[in-house]
Amino acid sequence: xxxxxxxxxxxxxxxxxxxxxxxxxxxxxxxxxxxxxxxxxxxxxxxxxxxxxxxxxxxxxxxxxxxxxxxxxxxxxxxxxxxxxxxxxxxxxxxxxxxxxxxxxxxxxxxxxxxxxxxxxxxxxxxxxxxxxxxxxxxxxxxxxxxxxxxxxxxxxxxxxxxxxxxxxxxxxxxxxxxxxxxxxxxxxxxxxxxxxxxxxxxxxxxxxxxxxxxxxxxxxxxxxxxxxxxxxxxxxxxxxxxxxxxxxxxxxxxxxxxxxxxxxxxxxxxxxxxxxxxxxxxxxxxxxxxxxxxxxxxxxxxxxxxxxxxxxxxxxxxxxxxxxxxxxxxxxxxxxxxxxxxxxxxxxxxxxxxxxxxxxxxxxxxxxxxxxxxxxxxxxxxxxxxxxxxxxxxxxxxxxxxxxxxxxxxxxxxxxxxxxxxxxxxxxxxxxxxxxxxxxxxxxxxxxxxxxxxxxxxxxxxxxxxxxxxxxxxxxxxxxxxxxxxxxxxxxxxxxxxxxxxxxxxxxxxxxxxxxxxxxxxxxxxxxxxxxxxxxxxxxxxxxxxxxxxxxxxxxxxxxxxxxxxxxxxxxxxxxxxxxxxxxxxxxxxxxxxxxxxxxxxxxxxxxxxxxxxxxxxxxxxxxxxxxxxxxxxxxxxxxxxxxxxxxxxxxxxxxxxxxxxxxxxx
Numbered sequence: 001x002x003x004x005x006x007x008x009x010x011x012x013x014x015x016x017x018x019x020x021x022x023x024x025x026x027x028x029x030x031x032x033x034x035x036x037x038x039x040x041x042x043x044x045x046x047x048x049x050x051x052x053x054x055x056x057x058x059x060x061x062x063x064x065x066x067x068x069x070x071x072x073x074x075x076x077x078x079x080x081x082x083x084x085x086x087x088x089x090x091x092x093x094x095x096x097x098x099x100x101x102x103x104x105x106x107x108x109x110x111x112x113x114x115x116x117x118x119x120x121x122x123x124x125x126x127x128x129x130x131x132x133x134x135x136x137x138x139x140x141x142x143x144x145x146x147x148x149x150x151x152x153x154x155x156x157x158x159x160x161x162x163x164x165x166x167x168x169x170x171x172x173x174x175x176x177x178x179x180x181x182x183x184x185x186x187x188x189x190x191x192x193x194x195x196x197x198x199x200x201x202x203x204x205x206x207x208x209x210x211x212x213x214x215x216x217x218x219x220x221x222x223x224x225x226x227x228x229x230x231x232x233x234x235x236x237x238x239x240x241x242x243x244x245x246x247x248x249x250x251x252x253x254x255x256x257x258x259x260x261x262x263x264x265x266x267x268x269x270x271x272x273x274x275x276x277x278x279x280x281x282x283x284x285x286x287x288x289x290x291x292x293x294x295x296x297x298x299x300x301x302x303x304x305x306x307x308x309x310x311x312x313x314x315x316x317x318x319x320x321x322x323x324x325x326x327x328x329x330x331x332x333x334x335x336x337x338x339x340x341x342x343x344x345x346x347x348x349x350x351x352x353x354x355x356x357x358x359x360x361x362x363x364x365x366x367x368x369x370x371x372x373x374x375x376x377x378x379x380x381x382x383x384x385x386x387x388x389x390x391x392x393x394x395x396x397x398x399x400x401x402x403x404x405x406x407x408x409x410x411x412x413x414x415x416x417x418x419x420x421x422x423x424x425x426x427x428x429x430x431x432x433x434x435x436x437x438x439x440x441x442x443x444x445x446x447x448x449x450x451x452x453x454x455x456x457x458x459x460x461x462x463x464x465x466x467x468x469x470x471x472x473x474x475x476x477x478x479x480x481x482x483x484x485x486x487x488x489x490x491x492x493x494x495x496x497x498x499x500x501x502x503x504x505x506x507x508x509x510x511x512x513x514x515x516x517x518x519x520x521x522x523x524x525x526x527x528x529x530x531x532x533x534x535x536x537x538x539x540x541x542x543x544x545x546x547x548x549x550x551x552x553x554x555x556x557x558x559x560x561x562x563x564x565x566x567x568x569x570x571x572x573x574x575x576x577x578x579x580x581x582x583x584x585x586x587x588x589x590x591x592x593x594x595x596x597x598x599x600x601x602x603x604x605x606x607x608x609x610x611x612x613x614x615x616x617x618x619x620x621x622x623x624x625x626x627x628x629x630x631x632x633x634x635x636x637x638x639x640x641x642x643x644x645x646x647x648x649x650x651x652x653x654x655x656x657x658x659x660x661x662x663x664x665x666x667x668x
Contacts, residue, residue: 011041011048012037012041012274012277015037015040015041016033016034016037016273016277019033019036019037019040020033020034020037023036027371028371029128029129029132029133029371031126031128031129031132031276031336031367032129032367032368032371034273034276034277034280035276035277035279035280035283035364035367036280036368037277037280038276038277038278038279038280038281038282038283039280039281039283039285039364041277041280041281042280042281042282042283042285043281044283044284044285044286044287045285060240061271061274062271062272062273062274062275062276062278063240063241063244063275063340064226064227064230064240064241064244064271065226065244065264065267065271065272066241066244066272066275066336067241067242067244067245067248068226068244068245068247068248068264069248069264071244071245071246071247071248071249071250071251071252072248072249072251072252072257072260072264082146082149082150082153084150084317085146085147085149085150085151085317086150086151086153086154087154088317089147089150089151089154089313089314089317090150090151090153090154090155090157090158091154092312092313092316093123093151093154093309093310093313093331094123094154094155094158096309096312096313097119097123097305097306097309097310098116098119098120098122098123099119100119100305100308100309101115101118101119101122101123101305102115102116102118102119103115104301104305105118105119108355110351110355113169113170113171113350114350114351114355116169117166117169117345117350117351118351118355118359120162120166120341121334121338121341121342121345121359122302122306122334122338123155123306124155124158124159124334124335124337124338124341125151125152125155125306125310125330125331125332125333125334125335126333126334126335126336126367126370127152127155127156127335127336127337128336129333129336129367129370129371130148130152130330130331130333130370130374131149131152133330133370133371133374134148134149134330137374137483139483142440142441143319143323143440143441144314144319144323144326144327144330147314147317147319147323147327148327148330148331151310151313151327151331152331155335155337156337159241159337159340159341160242160245163241163242163340163341163344164186164242166341166344166345166348166350167344167348169348169350170345170347170348170349170350171348186236189236190246193246193250194246194249194250197246197250198249198250198252198253198254201250202225202250202251202254203254203255205221205225206218206221206222206251206254206256207256209221210256215263218256218259219260219263222251222260222264225247225250225251226244226247226248228247229243229244229246229250230242230243230244230247231243233246241340275336276336279336279339279360279363279364280364282360283357283360283361283364284357284360284361287357287358287361288361291358294358295358295361295362295365298358298361298362299361299362299365299366299369302332302334302362302366303332303333303366303369303373304332306328306331306332306333306334307328307329307331307332308328309328310327310328310330310331310332311324311325311327311328312324313327314327314328315393320394320459321381321384321385321389321393321394322378322381322382322385322459325377325378325380325381325384326374326377326378326381328377329373329374329376329377329380330370330373330374332366332370332373333363333366333367333369333370333373334359334362334363334366334367335363335367336367338359338363339360339363342356342359342360405436405454405456405468405469405470407470407473408434408436408470408473409470409473409475410434410473410474410475411434411435411436411470411473411474412424412428412433412434412435412436412474412475412476412477412478413435413436413437413438413469413470413471413474413476413477413478414428414435414436414437414438414478414480415437415438415460415477415478415479415480415481415490416438416439416478416479416480416481416506424437424478424480425437425448425453425454426453429452429453435454436454436455436456436470436474437453437454437455437456437469438455438456438457438458438460438465438466438469439455439456439457440457440458440459440460441457445457456468456469460479460490460493461486461489461490461493463493463497466493466494466497467497471494471497471498471501472497472498473498474498474501475501475502476501476502476503476504477494477498477501477502477503477504478503478504478505478506479491479494479503479504479505479506479521480505481506482506482507482508482527483508484507484508484512484515484516487505487506487507487516487519488516488519491503491505491516491519491520491521492519492520494520495519495520502522502523503520503521503522503523504521504522504523504524504525505521505523505524505525506524506525506526506527507524507525507526507527508526508527509526509527510526512526513526533554536554537550537554540553551645551648551649551652552646552649552650554649555644555645555646555647555648555649556645584642584643584644584645584648585615585640585641585642586640586641586648587638587639587640587641588638588639588641588652588655588656589636589637589638589656590633590634590635590636590637590638590639590655590656591635591656592635593656594633594635594655594656595653595654595655595656596633596654596655597633597634597635598632598633599632599633600629600630600631600632600633601614601627601628601629601630601631601633602629602630604654606641606651606654609651610643610647610650610651610654611643611644611647612641612642612643612647612648612651613641613642613643614627614639614640614641614642615640615641616640617631617637617638617639617640618637618638618640619634619636619637619638620636639655
């Protein structure tokens with residue numbers, strides 16, 4: 001028996017490794033790879049693995065680990081920040097979906113209890129699949145991404161009451177009033193258990209164990225807590241998964257929660273893979289082959305109506321038309337926790353085996369379609385926006401009032417939805433620089449407007465929004481989006497409106513640099529590369545290496561990594577452009593310790609010694625272009641040096657005393 005189980009596990013690991021290797025190459029979520037693996041090895045295809053009790057046990061442990069992980073990640077503080085989306089949006093989406101599904105299920109000649117239960121399992125969406133895609137696309141913090149996240153959180157929380165309510169719906173006891181009373185008492189007990197465990201029991205217990213400084217003992221104790229509370233809830237007539245969630249919730253606010261979660265991830269993913277594989281094993285491919293029209297029609301109905309109800313929820317929350325479409329497509333599938341609930345429903349005869357198989361097929365196929373649906377949601381929304389739609393539908397029912405921006409020229413335009421772009425506007429305001437920010441997040445835009453910032457709400461891929469920010473007259477445009485395709489579209493539109501604007505773009509990856517330069521960017525800053533440079537800068541500073549040497553090394557690194565991409569864009573018949581591609585201008589402020597005070601420009605021989613040119617000099621708010629070689633440097637002068645980054649780094653020490661902070665460097 002043990003040998004058979006080991007053989008099955010080895011076969012599952014081998015096949016899932018191969019499948020997920022191929023799926024990763026095709027950028028398909030690994031969860032779908034596990035589902036596909038289960039279908040292949042299951043009794044309806046290769047038949048090498050049946051649904052043995054041992055596999056079910058491992059899958060059950062996977063469910064426990066999944067729920068424990070959700071409990072650990074759950075944060076009451078985060079929940080309060082997006083409480084409107086979670087409770088209002090989540091409740092609306094769930095209610096709309098259940099009501100619509102109830103009427104559709106009745107059309108399949110299902111009794112009202114079964115139809116209501118089908119509404120429950122249909123309303124839940126896949127947290128694992130959707131969040132992974134949002135993270136990969138850097139859209140988790142976007143306006144629509146936060147709405148999707150909030151609704152998914154509500155669905156995850158709602159799983160627990162649904163697991164408790166399902167036996168009552170199935171008529172497990174004759175006296176349902178008594179059962180509801182017992183459910184209320186259990187709820188009170190659960191709240192008390194969470195409060196006591198979260199505030200006193202778990203922090204003290206984990207602190208005592210952690211002080212032993214034995215990591216194995218610590219993790220063993222955490223797993224014991226998880227399993228023990230899961231067994232406790234099972235003894236009370238609730239599910240093991242619910243107990244695991246409570247255990248995670250009690251540990252979530254302790255100072256050791258991050259350590260627990262970090263060590264749990266490999267174990268959680270390992271056991272969770274068996275859960276998804278077990279779902280694939282359960283799927284009867286013969287059922288799909290025998291009922292292709294029914295399965296296809298049910299999948300289309302579920303995806304369509306779930307997208308409609310989720311879009312309606314997003315619209316009521318104030319999203320624009322594009323946002324409603326993207327939220328709808330993101331939540332249009334059936335989720336992994338529906339499988340847990342469906343199994344409980346089977347135990348209480350709420351659904352027949354035929355309906356259960358139809359549900360499995362619909363759920364697996366809808367999850368498999370999710371990456372494609374989320375990919376096409378934006379293009380479909382853009383296509384539909386070309387139709388003569390009502391203004392309320394396009395702008396949302398709570399449109400943000402656009403402020404009137406006076407006519408300005410040579411200003412800065414910041415485009416982005418993340419904290420980096422928003423912080424740029426704060427710094428520009430403090431320095432008194434003219435700027436306009438374009439923000440595609442109504443809540444953030446409203447808050448910034450109330451603070452007196454110049455904010456335009458809207459999507460920067462639209463020409464009217466760019467013109468509202470007067471991009472056509474801007475001196476510089478900073479794009480901090482992260483998404484490659486969206487950034488390229490915005491660059492092309494900005495370049496079409498203003499051929500002379502200097503465009504700086506934040507890239508998520510180094511390999512995106514070339515495409516962004518081809519689109520028309522003047523400077524691309526890859527996030528992951530610049531983070532590494534910043535860390536390296538801090539390391540060298542801590543080692544007390546002179547600022548001049550640090551700047552020299554970092555300048556050479558930037559030239560080596562950025563220059564190769566810019567050189568590719570330079571035409572071979574204009575060799576001068578290749579030289580100019582790596583030219584930078586840096587401003588240095590002269591303080592009372594500057595070595596050049598009292599000296600003239602000609603004395604420094606910058607061109608001969610360093611290959612640099614002084615492009616300009618700012619003195620008493622007066623800009624001096626091409627200063628006379630006999631000009632004497634004085635305190636407070638701002639010197640604009642032009643040259644390559646490495647050359648500028650070499651000459652910095654000539655103008656300012658070397659210091660680790662580099663505070664005399666105004667712009668680099």
